Amino acid sequence: MLRRQNKRTVIDERRGAAAVEFALCAPVFFLIIFALFEFTWMNVIRHTADNAAYEAARAAMVPGASATTATNEANRILRTIGVRGGTVDVSPRVIRPETRNVTVSIRVPMDRNSLIAPRFTRGRTIDASSTLRTERVETR
Numbered sequence: 001m002l003r004r005q006n007k008r009t010v011i012d013e014r015r016g017a018a019a020v021e022f023a024l025c026a027p028v029f030f031l032i033i034f035a036l037f038e039f040t041w042m043n044v045i046r047h048t049a050d051n052a053a054y055e056a057a058r059a060a061m062v063p064g065a066s067a068t069t070a071t072n073e074a075n076r077i078l079r080t081i082g083v084r085g086g087t088v089d090v091s092p093r094v095i096r097p098e099t100r101n102v103t104v105s106i107r108v109p110m111d112r113n114s115l116i117a118p119r120f121t122r123g124r125t126i127d128a129s130s131t132l133r134t135e136r137v138e139t140r
Contacts, residue, residue: 034116041115042126045083049106049128052077056088056104057132060095067093070104078106085112095134103131 052074060070067090074088086108106128110121
């Protein structure tokens, strides 16, 4: 009977230890989880911006296409994941038959595209660019 009473005393001394340990570990655990979500989302935006720049350059390289066509294509792709505040720049702005290359540059501010809080990505931007040779035929 004495042993049982000692065992109960040890258990009573540990009561609440799990709650204290959780209170100490939970903030760090949730910070890591939130950071993982944020950086994963940043990676999704980066890949989407790369794809949008490439597809927009493809849309602009064919005969008859314009910078507006490329801008619309890039914005369409960026909208699929809900990017806010992204800017698209097509160079040259006027695509002529003698134009050799088309470059599409995309800039996405992470401050406006944060999932949880912009703490991890404050002041960061994602830049993507794609340059493709045009398919214009020279006439001589």
